[in-house]
Amino acid sequence: MTSEAREYEGLSALVTGGASGIGRATAELLAARGAAVTVLDLDIAGVTKPLLARRGDVTDDASVREAVSSAAAEMGGLDILVNNAGIGAQGTVEDNDDDQWHHVLDVNVLGMVRTTRAALPHLRRSAHAAVVNTCSIAATAGLPQRALYGASKGAVLSLTLAMAADHIREGIRVNCVNPGTADTPWIGRLLDAAPDPEAERAALEARQPTGRLVSADEVAAAIAYLASPAAGATTGTSLAVDGGMQGLRLRPA
Numbered sequence: 383m384t385s386e387a388r389e390y391e392g393l394s395a396l397v398t399g400g401a402s403g404i405g406r407a408t409a410e411l412l413a414a415r416g417a418a419v420t421v422l423d424l425d426i427a428g429v430t431k432p433l434l435a436r437r438g439d440v441t442d443d444a445s446v447r448e449a450v451s452s453a454a455a456e457m458g459g460l461d462i463l464v465n466n467a468g469i470g471a472q473g474t475v476e477d478n479d480d481d482q483w484h485h486v487l488d489v490n491v492l493g494m495v496r497t498t499r500a501a502l503p504h505l506r507r508s509a510h511a512a513v514v515n516t517c518s519i520a521a522t523a524g525l526p527q528r529a530l531y532g533a534s535k536g537a538v539l540s541l542t543l544a545m546a547a548d549h550i551r552e553g554i555r556v557n558c559v560n561p562g563t564a565d566t567p568w569i570g571r572l573l574d575a576a577p578d579p580e581a582e583r584a585a586l587e588a589r590q591p592t593g594r595l596v597s598a599d600e601v602a603a604a605i606a607y608l609a610s611p612a613a614g615a616t617t618g619t620s621l622a623v624d625g626g627m628q629g630l631r632l633r634p635a
């Protein structure tokens with residue numbers, strides 16, 4: 383294996399929502415390239431070695447603090463935090479009630495606040511500290527039926543910028559990735575629930591200029607880059623991994 387392939391050797395990472403989809407692909411990539419990696423997830427039954435795992439709920443501050451401190455103790459520190467745990471919501475402002483708004487914002491926004499707060503004392507001791515937040519194309523594009531989800535990811539984008547400003551003098555970089563529709567178990571569940579899953583998949587594919595869904599591995603590669611020492615001059619930015627959705631303005635075919 384080349385030294386580049388082991389570029390995370392000696393670094394420790396925590397990936398929230400790392401038991402499935404984008405988080406899982408990220409945890410596996412970082413571990414394959416030499417990092418010690420702990421997954422923090424509601425359900426860790428399927429997480430296997432070399433990944434370490436802590437059961438935790440990002441909506442529960444005590445559970446987050448316990449998972450972060452025991453993971454840092456087990457790995458001998460913490461250099462990389464991937465704030466990835468998140469849930470979806472569909473509908474206009476008329477479709478989601480206050481309880482749904484509170485819950486999605488609690489998971490998608492406050493969840494990142496809690497894990498970051500718990501991780502900061504450990505990140506401050508790292509020479510290569512990096513936080514990567516999983517945001518979404520929904521933060522910057524006006525997608526129909528995504529009022530609540532889009533608002534939660536808009537908050538993640540702003541949070542990323544604020545955290546990057548607050549912690550750069552401490553040597554901690556903070557960035558986010560904005561995936562387009564990615565082929566993960568989440569999207570599988572969404573398609574299964576649609577009246578016509580094949581038509582729904584075709585519509586999601588057509589929304590992206592590449593004409594296909596993004597893979598979890600493609601998002602993981604972007605997260606891993608932003609978390610790597612090679613990205614040492616990059617902070618306060620968002621990297622779109624969206625098949626051209628955000629940047630391209632194409633005429634309909």
Ligand code: NAD
Nearest residue numbers: 399402403404423424439440467468518561563564566568
């Ligand atoms: P997924 O459902 O496959 O995986 C999400 C993981 O997060 C699951 O393992 C789940 O158990 C965990 N999780 C959920 N709530 C949690 C909580 N309260 N505490 C701890 N863990 C919790 O989803 P995915 O598609 O891999 O999505 C991951 C992230 O990517 C999310 O933040 C999502 O908003 C974002 N994203 C996904 C897409 C997409 O199309 N799949 C697009 C843009 C952004």
